[in-house]
Amino acid sequence: MHLSRRFTVLAGVASISLILVGCGQKSSQQKKTITTSTDTELTTVDPSKTTAVGTFNVLNNVDEGLFRLGKDSKVEPGIATSSQVSKDGKTYTFNLRKNAKWSNGDPVTAQDFVYSWRRTLNPKTASQYGYLFSGIKNADKIQNKKAAVSSLGIKADGKYKLTVTLEQRIPYFKLLMGFPVFFPQDSKTVKKYGSDYGTSSKTQVYNGPFVLKKWTGTNLTWTLAKNSSYWDKKNVKLDDIKFQVVKDPATGLNLYNQKKLDMAQLSATQAKQMGKKKDLVSRRQSSNYYIAFNLKNKAFQNLKIRQAMSMIINRKMMASKVVGGGAIDNDSFVSKGLAVSPKDGTDFTKDVTAPASMSYNPTKAKQLFRQGLQEIGRSSLHFTLLNSDTYDQKQLSEYLQSALQKLPGLTVSLNNIPGRVILSRQADHQFQATVANWFADFSDPITFLNILTSTNPSNISRWKNATYDKLIKASNDDDGSNADARWDDMVKAQNVALNNQAIIPLYQSGEQWLISSKVKGVVYNTAGANYNFKNAYVK
Missing domain, CATH: 3.40.190.10 (Periplasmic binding protein-like II)
Structure with missing residues (x-):
């Protein structure tokens, strides 16, 4: 989401x-x-x-996919009446119900899933959610234009049998099948x-x-x-x-x-x-509202400037007094209550080490900001903060403007626009800084962490870090079948992102x-x- x-x-x-x-x-x-x-x-x-x-x-x-997600994201029958998985966890076979129809009377068939997945992965479609298919055979190669769309690991065996082949185990695979990106589409x-x-x-x-x-x-x-x-x-x-x-x-x-x-x-x-x-x-919502910077801007490339803007924000006060609605301050990008450690049941956010820049410290923030301006040869900075025009987000924008302008030499203008427009502007990187948000697509930390990888189309700030990419790749590939190792990869990756202030997490909504x-x-x-x-x- x-x-x-x-x-x-x-x-x-x-x-x-x-x-x-x-x-x-x-x-x-x-x-x-x-x-x-x-x-x-x-x-x-x-x-x-x-x-x-x-x-x-x-x-x-x-619409409906292979599964529906019921209460507490419990996997329930959808178009698939039954499914089997191979011993190595890399091949799924789905048997589809024969009485499922489209609203125009066409039957829902296995080919509708094949068509839909190929369409989403096709680079010509420019889907921002293609990365969710990573781990399915050839999905990454297709997105990188190194393999034909027809080579994707999904096959229709007649009208009502579907086979999906993975490159490695995907622990959250069944949860994915209940998310709309994986639903079928009627090619006609x-x-x-x-x-x-x-x-x-x-x-x-x-x-x-x-x-x-x-x-x-x-x-x-x-x-x-x-x-x-x-x-x-x-x-x-x-x-x-x-x-x-x-x-x-x-x-x-x-x-x-x-x-x-x-x-x-x-x-x-x-x-x-x-x-x-x-x-x-x-x-509570599994979400994160954050500030993303357009890192083509030289000023935002300076780590101290980004850290100062994070440190000047009083998240606890902002969440309770400005945002409200059950929002909580969260010094993590991954939301609280989303997933627990396979080792000891600890919430993911408890395993992450938040840097000093995630804590409110106006004195240190002003010092860092002055140093950052000096490093880029500037005495002042002005930028426009883009956000949506809903009532709550206008209130948030005004608070952020007030807080950020406490940094010496910083002026912030506001631009609040309709939701349909802001999505387009963010996707096209037509902003200086913007309030964005991410809502978990399924109950696993990787749903947040994936979007900060250097090639992910939802990485609207275009932040890049080789160590981060390597850790996320390992969690999806080599360590995908080792729950403990995979968890450690994700914890380390979030620490890298927070220490480098890839974005400025603001709050988790409610x-x-x-x-x-x-x-x-x-x-x-x-x-x-x-x-x-x-x-x-x-x-």
Whole structure:
């Protein structure tokens, strides 16, 4: 969820907020509807090209892969009815259900998976998520244009049998299969719409519990309607889910108080005013909001300048007073609560050694900044900080501007723009410095650490470090079958990134909600696509 997501968009992103709204009337004849508010617009529903958390949440409900992820990311049956893995852990065989269909009536076949994976890996597609396929036979070579797309380790043996060949064990492979990037695509639809594919609800087809409707590509409302072609439609209880973009949390709270919403996300100030209200719920997200620098800028190439800007930020105060919503300060890039050590069950963040630059120290920060300016022959520095235009991110931008400008000679201008625009600007490196975010695609530290490798398209700062690349490669290759060695590789890699201030981690986000007892069965996971509405209902 990359910028992802995670927008978490990235994705690049402010995080998506979901507010579930009730049916309104209580008649048994009333349609079973949940209306959802989000603070970011939908960008695309092309699974090969999206990076936004909001889009992944939609795709997770309108499409389906080999597996679905249930509560606590438990792997559940999807299009695959069964699977087998070889003794060496490098070959997976999936048997697909024969009653799965696309919303246009086409059967979902093994070839749809082959086509989708090849399309995402094809360099011409320019997918920012192709790196997730690393470890599947020839995936890296294909991305580096050193092998044909057809050589990817995925094969359709007839319509309903799929074989995937890996180069080494991938400990989190089944979790990956529940992430939308690995979902199938209908080649007929892709070819029919060409460059318009996935740019509106009408230029896409769906094989999940719901279908997307009423989205033109630019409007701020859309609907997920029950998919009459879905193989398990008898267990889908909702008729539809309605989305509307609402960027001001005050609007959401007012609607909740008017009993027009069943679930409303709160700002930090609002949450404090709720006290111990019984319908107040906190949710942690496996995320990291951070500042990324365009390292083509000479000033940002100076380590002391980057360290000074990290050290001048009071993360504890920022997380609790400015961001709120259950956010926590985290002196790690990998989120807390995501994964534990295979040795002793210790959280990943506890094994990492945070450098001094991750601690608030304004005196030392000012000293480092003066030294950094002197080293680059400057007496002052001015740059523009790019961020999204949601309410919370505007508040964050203003805090960061105030904090950073305490450094002598530093002036920071702000540019807050819509989510769909910021993702494009970040991907094209059209910024001086930007607030970005990453949301975990699955419950493993590598989902964060991969994006800082030198060739990863989501490495928007274009930071490079040979030692870091070597450690990540080892964790994915040589040490992939040795859990302890792999863990050590990842811990060392994060230490390298933090000591070199590859980015400035800011906080791990959370959500605080007012939730009506009417809303039931919504599955929320901290990693990957967060929301699964398949079994949701309104009481």
